[in-house]
Amino acid sequence: MSENTRGTSTIEAAVGTFWKSGKEALQRGDIDAALREFERAVLAFPEMGLAHAALGSALLAVKRFRESVPVLSKAVTLIPDDASLHRQLGIALYETGDYEGSSASFRRALQINPYDTNDLFNLAETCSMRGQFAEALSYIEQIIVLTSENSGALRAYALLNQKLNKPDHAGSALMRLETVSKSGAVQAPQTQPVLGMINVEITTYCNLSCSGCLRTVKTSEGTWQKRHMSYETFKWIIETLPPTGWLGVYGIGEPTLHPDLAEMVRFARSARKFNSVAITTNAMARMPEYYSQLFDAGLSALTISVDTLDPALIDQLRPGTDVERLKERIRALIEAFSGKVDICSVISRMNIGSVPDLLKELNSIGKLTVNMQPFDDLGNPKGCLSLEERAWFTHRLHEIAKPYGNLKVNAAPHFIPSGSICNKPWQSPYITVDGHVTPCCRIVDPGLKSLGNISSSSFSEIWNAPETEKWRRDFIVRSPSVCDGCPMHVSRKDPSGSVK
Numbered sequence: 399m400s401e402n403t404r405g406t407s408t409i410e411a412a413v414g415t416f417w418k419s420g421k422e423a424l425q426r427g428d429i430d431a432a433l434r435e436f437e438r439a440v441l442a443f444p445e446m447g448l449a450h451a452a453l454g455s456a457l458l459a460v461k462r463f464r465e466s467v468p469v470l471s472k473a474v475t476l477i478p479d480d481a482s483l484h485r486q487l488g489i490a491l492y493e494t495g496d497y498e499g500s501s502a503s504f505r506r507a508l509q510i511n512p513y514d515t516n517d518l519f520n521l522a523e524t525c526s527m528r529g530q531f532a533e534a535l536s537y538i539e540q541i542i543v544l545t546s547e548n549s550g551a552l553r554a555y556a557l558l559n560q561k562l563n564k565p566d567h568a569g570s571a572l573m574r575l576e577t578v579s580k581s582g583a584v585q586a587p588q589t590q591p592v593l594g595m596i597n598v599e600i601t602t603y604c605n606l607s608c609s610g611c612l613r614t615v616k617t618s619e620g621t622w623q624k625r626h627m628s629y630e631t632f633k634w635i636i637e638t639l640p641p642t643g644w645l646g647v648y649g650i651g652e653p654t655l656h657p658d659l660a661e662m663v664r665f666a667r668s669a670r671k672f673n674s675v676a677i678t679t680n681a682m683a684r685m686p687e688y689y690s691q692l693f694d695a696g697l698s699a700l701t702i703s704v705d706t707l708d709p710a711l712i713d714q715l716r717p718g719t720d721v722e723r724l725k726e727r728i729r730a731l732i733e734a735f736s737g738k739v740d741i742c743s744v745i746s747r748m749n750i751g752s753v754p755d756l757l758k759e760l761n762s763i764g765k766l767t768v769n770m771q772p773f774d775d776l777g778n779p780k781g782c783l784s785l786e787e788r789a790w791f792t793h794r795l796h797e798i799a800k801p802y803g804n805l806k807v808n809a810a811p812h813f814i815p816s817g818s819i820c821n822k823p824w825q826s827p828y829i830t831v832d833g834h835v836t837p838c839c840r841i842v843d844p845g846l847k848s849l850g851n852i853s854s855s856s857f858s859e860i861w862n863a864p865e866t867e868k869w870r871r872d873f874i875v876r877s878p879s880v881c882d883g884c885p886m887h888v889s890r891k892d893p894s895g896s897v898k
């Protein structure tokens with residue numbers, strides 16, 4: 399009997415019956431009966447992903463790895479957006495010795511949820527098995543950034559650095575590991591994250607006026623509203639959020655200007671919902687000593703925005719910055735909070751030519767990770783790089799960074815469009831200072847798109863509302879105009895056949 403002769407709900411109910419009796423058999427410890435039930439489901443409904451998923455998971459659970467591979471492969475073809483299925487397939491392939499296939503599956507899982515530390519660990523493990531220690535190390539570093547004090551990741555970091563003949567790095571990880579073990583500081587969330595990341599915009603005040611920033615554009619138009627979010631509103635947001643990989647306690651504005659920042663970090667940390675609680679700062683508003691209270695409150699990571707350290711360029715890029723003072727503060731902060739401070743540099747038409755000078759200056763300050771982002775059109779398109787420039791830059795970056803041994807320099811993946819649909823509206827919401835929930839950290843003006851306001855509904859009600867689901871379905875088919883120009887944006891055909 400074909401699927402169209404039955405209603406979908408009848409099929410789901412029938413698969414559900416097999417699945418239920420299969421699970422009951424598993425609970426009784428009757429593995430053979432469970433597998434028989436799941437096999438019946440697959441035979442009766444060969445195009446139902448759920449049936450293949452249940453059979454594949456059961457085969458994996460009883461370590462019949464070889465048999466589970468084709469079943470899980472079919473399941474991921476039928477349900478391509480389920481990260482846990484890709485992970486299970488990755489595990490099955492790993493156990494059969496197919497490390498290449500296994501890496502591909504973990505990569506796919508990470509495309510769906512880039513902040514899943516299990517998949518980052520798995521991918522690091524498969525890379526190690528293939529002797530790709532440098533790549534393995536890059537995944538472990540991501541886990542350290544996400545979780546800050548994960549002892550498993552620190553141990554792996556030390557081991558991989560030993561393999562890569564970097565005893566200094568290995569030694570510092572072991573020292574960190576000792577401190578973590580002594581302080582018992584691992585604050586893992588109690589459940590698996592539901593969201594990858596979220597930014598909560600606690601303030602729209604700022605002490606600078608950077609040329610590409612939305613705040614600068616709107617201030618010059620006379621439409622920027624300066625506000626602090628109240629501590630009570632922040633608490634309510636944190637209480638209603640689901641477990642999330644990374645929480646950014648900032649949006650468009652300078653977070654260190656908020657008088658309650660330390661208390662907000664403390665409250666967020668105590669909720670035990672986040673792997674990592676982080677801020678990005680221009681480092682100009684506060685003395686280095688100020689940041690101790692943030693780390694004491696549980697801040698996991700501090701990013702300092704540095705687009706140039708050239709006094710002749712600073713007024714074009716980040717006016718209001720005192721270059722010498724910024725250098726001193728970076729030095730003091732990396733010394734005081736080693737391993738928890740990194741740099742974000744936005745690369746634009748204005749500074750692409752001076753990246754080597756910037757790296758030279760940073761290298762002379764000390765050991766640093768420098769993450770580069772492409773300049774985005776937030777109302778001032780003049781600084782945007784062309785696609786060719788972005789590709790050229792990404793291609794050359796390794797070479798440009800080579801002389802600077804103190805630095806680990808990364809280009810954000812969206813320098814080059816990935817070809818897959820942006821997953822932010824599923825994984826990475828943003829909450830504005832006025833409580834509007836938007837689909838991503840690039841849509842920060844609720845006038846362009848607000849999914850709802852947390853003053854009238856909880857976060858989950860807004861994020862899972864039928865209207866939000868519909869917006870996401872439409873998003874898959876046709877990019878909304880609010881995404882135009884976004885570096886995450888992917889050209890794709892709309893149903894009329896024209897290319898968006």
Ligand SMILES: C[S@@+](CC[C@H](N)C(=O)[O-])C[C@H]1O[C@@H](n2cnc3c(N)ncnc32)[C@H](O)[C@@H]1O
Nearest residue numbers: 610611650651652678679680703742744773774
């Ligand atoms: C809006 S700021 C808020 C935090 C803090 N005020 C700061 O500057 O670090 C967050 C990040 O956005 C970056 N940013 C600002 N304008 C940008 C643009 N047009 N394209 C890409 N990133 C931008 C900043 O450099 C900073 O790293």
Ligand code: SF4
Nearest residue numbers: 604606608611651680
């Ligand atoms: S310091 Fe941050 S918030 Fe302030 S203008 Fe610059 S980018 Fe925008």
Ligand code: SF4
Nearest residue numbers: 820838881884886887
């Ligand atoms: S394409 Fe850009 S603007 Fe659109 S949802 Fe993704 S990140 Fe946001």
